[in-house]
Amino acid sequence: MSGPSLAPYIMRRPWLRSWMMPFAKWYANASGYRRLGLRADDLIPEENDTVQLALKRLPPKEAYDRVFRLRRAFQCSLAHQLLPPEEQTKPEEDTSYLKPIIEEIEREYKEMADLESMTIQKRK
Amino acid sequence: MVSPSAVAPRAFRAAQPVKQLVQKRGFAAPASGSFTYETGDAAGVKYASRDLPAATTTLAVVAKAGSRYQPSPAFSDALEKFAFKSTYKRSALRITRESELLGGELSANHTRELLVLRARFMKEDLPYFTELMGEVISKTRFTAHELSEEVEHVMKLDQKGLLGSPANLAINSVHGVAFHHGLGTPTNATSSSPFKKYLDAQAIADFADVAYSRKNIAVVANGADHQEFAKWVKEFFQDTKSGSDVYKLNEEPTKYYGGEERIAHASGNVMILAFPGSSSFTSGQSFKPEIQVLATLLGGQSSIKWSSGFSMLSKATADIPFAHVTTRNHAYSDAGLLTVTITGTSSHIAKASKAVVDTLKSVASGNVTDEDIAKATALARFRALSEGQQTEAGIEATGMGLILNSQPYQIDELGQKIAKVTPDQVKSAAKSLLDQRASVSSVGDLFVLPWAADIGLKV
Numbered sequence: 293m294s295g296p297s298l299a300p301y302i303m304r305r306p307w308l309r310s311w312m313m314p315f316a317k318w319y320a321n322a323s324g325y326r327r328l329g330l331r332a333d334d335l336i337p338e339e340n341d342t343v344q345l346a347l348k349r350l351p352p353k354e355a356y357d358r359v360f361r362l363r364r365a366f367q368c369s370l371a372h373q374l375l376p377p378e379e380q381t382k383p384e385e386d387t388s389y390l391k392p393i394i395e396e397i398e399r400e401y402k403e404m405a406d407l408e409s410m411t412i413q414k415r416k
Numbered sequence: 417m418v419s420p421s422a423v424a425p426r427a428f429r430a431a432q433p434v435k436q437l438v439q440k441r442g443f444a445a446p447a448s449g450s451f452t453y454e455t456g457d458a459a460g461v462k463y464a465s466r467d468l469p470a471a472t473t474t475l476a477v478v479a480k481a482g483s484r485y486q487p488s489p490a491f492s493d494a495l496e497k498f499a500f501k502s503t504y505k506r507s508a509l510r511i512t513r514e515s516e517l518l519g520g521e522l523s524a525n526h527t528r529e530l531l532v533l534r535a536r537f538m539k540e541d542l543p544y545f546t547e548l549m550g551e552v553i554s555k556t557r558f559t560a561h562e563l564s565e566e567v568e569h570v571m572k573l574d575q576k577g578l579l580g581s582p583a584n585l586a587i588n589s590v591h592g593v594a595f596h597h598g599l600g601t602p603t604n605a606t607s608s609s610p611f612k613k614y615l616d617a618q619a620i621a622d623f624a625d626v627a628y629s630r631k632n633i634a635v636v637a638n639g640a641d642h643q644e645f646a647k648w649v650k651e652f653f654q655d656t657k658s659g660s661d662v663y664k665l666n667e668e669p670t671k672y673y674g675g676e677e678r679i680a681h682a683s684g685n686v687m688i689l690a691f692p693g694s695s696s697f698t699s700g701q702s703f704k705p706e707i708q709v710l711a712t713l714l715g716g717q718s719s720i721k722w723s724s725g726f727s728m729l730s731k732a733t734a735d736i737p738f739a740h741v742t743t744r745n746h747a748y749s750d751a752g753l754l755t756v757t758i759t760g761t762s763s764h765i766a767k768a769s770k771a772v773v774d775t776l777k778s779v780a781s782g783n784v785t786d787e788d789i790a791k792a793t794a795l796a797r798f799r800a801l802s803e804g805q806q807t808e809a810g811i812e813a814t815g816m817g818l819i820l821n822s823q824p825y826q827i828d829e830l831g832q833k834i835a836k837v838t839p840d841q842v843k844s845a846a847k848s849l850l851d852q853r854a855s856v857s858s859v860g861d862l863f864v865l866p867w868a869a870d871i872g873l874k875v
Contacts, residue, residue, distance in 0.1 A: 349561040400507065407513050 317383070326381040327374045328365040333390040334358060342401075346393040354389055452826065453814055454642045458650040460630035460658070462818040465637035465645045466810075473542055473639040474807050475535045477549050478815025481627030482529040483603045484748075485665045490571065490611035491623050492526045493604050497567045498620060499524035499533050503555040508562070511548065520545060528591070528599055529748055530812055531627065542640055543648050549635070550652035553628045558621035568615065571604075579606045582684040582859040583759065590688045590857035593675040594753055598668055625660035632665070634818035636811045670751035674853025676868050676875045685762045685860030687769055689873065691849040693745045693752030696813065697830045705796075705834045706841040707745055707754055710849075712799065713784070713792035713842065714756065714775065716741030728779065728788070729756070732771040739768035749816060754849070762864035770871045777872070780846040789839040797834045801827055850874070 302308045320326075325335060336343060347355065368375060453464040486492040500522050501508045515522055520537035533552065535545045578584045588602035605611040626632065635653065637645050672692045694707035715727025717740075724730050729741045739760040746753045756772050758765045778784065803809040804827035854875055856868040868875040 351560070400509070403507060404509060407509065412517065 320386070321383070325365075326383070326386060328368050329375050329379055329381055330361055330365050331381055331386050331389070333388055334361055334365075336390060336394070342394060342397050343390075345397055346390055349393050349397075350390070358390075453636075453810075455818065456642075456646050456649075458646070458653060461633065461635065461649065461653045461656055463635040463637070463645065463649045464814050464818055465640045465642045467641055468639040470639050471539060472536055473539050473545075473637060474811065475537070475542070475545055475549060475635070475637045475640070476811045476815065477533045477553060477628075477633055477635050478812060478819065479531045479533075479627050479633045480529065480665070480816070480819045481531040481623075481632065482527050483601045484529050484598045485627075485667075486601065487623060487663045487666070488614040488619065489601075489609065490605045490615065491620060492531060493571055493574070494563075494567055494615055494620050495624055495627060496524045496526040496531055497570050498556060498558060498562070498624075500552055501562050501566070502557045502559060503551050504557060505551055505555060511552075515545075515548070518544065526603065527812070528601075528603055530816060532812060532815070534811075539639065542637075542644060546635075546645075546648040547652045550655065553633065553653070554655040554657060556621075556624065558617045558624065560617040563615065563617045563620070568612065571611075575604055575606055578604050579608065580683065582681045582686045583757070585679055585681065586686040586688045586757070586857045586859040587755075589677045589679060589859065590690045590755060590855050591753065593677050593857060594672055594690055594692075594855035595670055595751070596673055598666065599670050599748055599751060599753075622660060622662040625657050626663045626665060629657045629659045631659075632819060634815040636815050636818075638807050638811065670748070672751065672852070674855050674875055676856045677858075678862050678865070678867075679857075679859045680862050681859045685760065685765050685865065686857075687758045687765050687859075687865055688755050688855075688857045689758075689769065689772060689868075690753050690755045690855040690857070692852060693754035694747060695750055695752045696747035696816070697833070702750060702752070703747075703833075704752075704845065706837045706845040707752065708796045708800065708834060709789065709792050709837045709842050710779070710845050711743045711745045711754055712796040713779065713789060714743040714772075715792070715795075716743050716756070719795075727792075728775050728784070729772060732775045733768045736764050736768045736771065739764040741768060741772065749820060753855075762861040765860075766864055766866050769866060773872045776846060776850060779843065780850050782843050784839075784843070786839050789842055792842075793834065793837055796837075797831050800834055801831050804830070 302312055320332070325332070338344060338347060350358070364375075374380075453466045455462065455464040457463075481492055481495060483492045500511050503511075506514075512522075515535070515537070518537060518541050520535055520541065522533075522535050524531070524533045526532070533549065535549065537545050585606070588604075588606075592600040592602065594600065633656070635649055693711075694704035695702040697703055713727065714729050715725060716729040716733070718725025718727070718730060724734060729743065733739055733741050739758055741756065741758050743754070743756050746755060758768050758772065760768070804813075850873075852874075854868060854873040856873060856875055858865040
């Protein structure tokens with residue numbers, strides 16, 4: 293689900309980060325999902341087992357808010373309208389709520405695979 | 417292996433920073449001293465160990481967090497099922513795999529008063545499993561997804577099984593009728609009771625903070641060297657919490673009420689007649705060895721195979737073949753319950769229950785020979801001593817004794833106390849039982865099973 297990415301490489305180097313951040317912020321704004329009231333994690337494709345499990349693990353309030361945002365955005369899309377500026381997502385509200393859960397699930401799968409394929413050596 | 421008892425180890429231990437109380441051995445202890453525990457205290461965490469000449473060690477953390485002390489329904493059960501799940505340091509899968517690789521067994525169970533986490537492993541793995549226990553006690557994560565995906569699922573399966581067992585329903589019912597709150601709380605909620613609305617991962621974590629706090633646990637090891645054990649406990653149990661503000665354990669003294677409850681059930685019949693009994697030996701007060709003798713005097717089951725036995729209830733119910741009678745004293749820390757359990761077909765239970773009450777009345781009126789009482793005393797002593805030999809009973813009783821700040825399980829004294837019971841004490845104990853209200857619980861075909869008043873018991 294989380295594919296290979298340069299993001300961790302960039303975030304660990306402050307000079308690279310300060311160089312990339314303004315462009316990254318501009319890009320996120322220009323994508324336009326915030327003007328439909330969505331957050332970045334609402335856009336993650338959910339048609340796979342990992343994300344389905346992550347959605348089951350969401351706290352009830354987060355799950356409810358997510359469904360509301362998706363329905364509101366769908367309605368805007370049908371009506372070919374954007375939300376008024378006060379209802380659009382603010383950049384500081386656009387935090388990651390689903391990505392950490394997805395990463396935890398992937399870590400669990402990886403640990404299971406590692407433990408399945410380990411070789412055991414007898415204690416000396 | 418002879419446990420260390422000479423002066424040199426004691427002097428060495430005196431130089432250690434850990435405060436230890438070395439237990440004096442009872443003079444009737446066998447040569448290896450294998451029955452008596454050596455105790456110690458590591459910054460508030462009490463521990464006890466005894467060394468046995470075996471290749472495996474059993475390590476148990478005993479917490480005073482049974483169903484008696486739970487703040488909401490099914491919390492003790494949920495805390496037990498959360499044992500060995502993910503901690504802040506490693507995941508549940510990792511814990512299972514690592515202990516499997518080492519050849520260890522991990523288990524947890526809870527009773528009315530205690531919650532016990534148990535690990536059995538090879539002696540040389542003591543450091544690993546002590547660290548694991550210390551981690552499980554203080555650093556379990558109690559995630560919401562584990563609760564909903566794993567714990568609740570297992571609890572529901574457990575409860576479906578219990579709902580189908582009349583014996584289990586009867587024992588929970590008779591405790592409820594006898595004690596109401598505290599000891600009367602059922603150990604597991606049956607699946608028709610609404611427990612899910614109380615379950616919440618954060619609330620269970622808060623309960624764990626107080627259940628696994630320093631003065632509420634004891635670490636007991638069977639088959640470990642005491643010095644080594646002390647070293648590892650001191651190192652790995654440092655992060656144990658010191659209590660919590662959210663919950664306080666409900667420590668009301670137990671009060672006996674009595675009464676009757678009848679439950680309809682389609683698969684099996686059980687009737688339990690219960691009376692106030694004797695509390696456990698480690699508790700100190702309200703321990704009545706004459707009740708234990710009375711329990712074996714009444715009896716019902718023989719320890720010899722294919723024989724119906726010659727205890728009073730066996731003889732009284734000899735011509736009621738489809739009723740199966742057992743007598744037992746359930747001992748808790750400040751109260752006890754003497755139960756006579758009758759299972760079988762409903763009509764035979766009806767006959768047997770009348771026979772049981774008549775037998776009890778004849779014992780109370782003094783109509784029992786001294787020889788019978790001597791036989792019963794010998795059997796009670798044998799049972800108590802042989803139970804102390806087994807790992808299980810020793811661990812739980814020692815743990816409870818340590819938590820309540822009294823001595824660990826000293827079997828020699830228990831055997832001596834039982835041996836000193838006189839026939840008059842037994843007869844007066846029987847009389848006092850019948851003077852108080854009985855607790856009666858009937859599960860099964862209620863059309864046939866009698867009411868307590870029908871068989872002559874006062875409820």
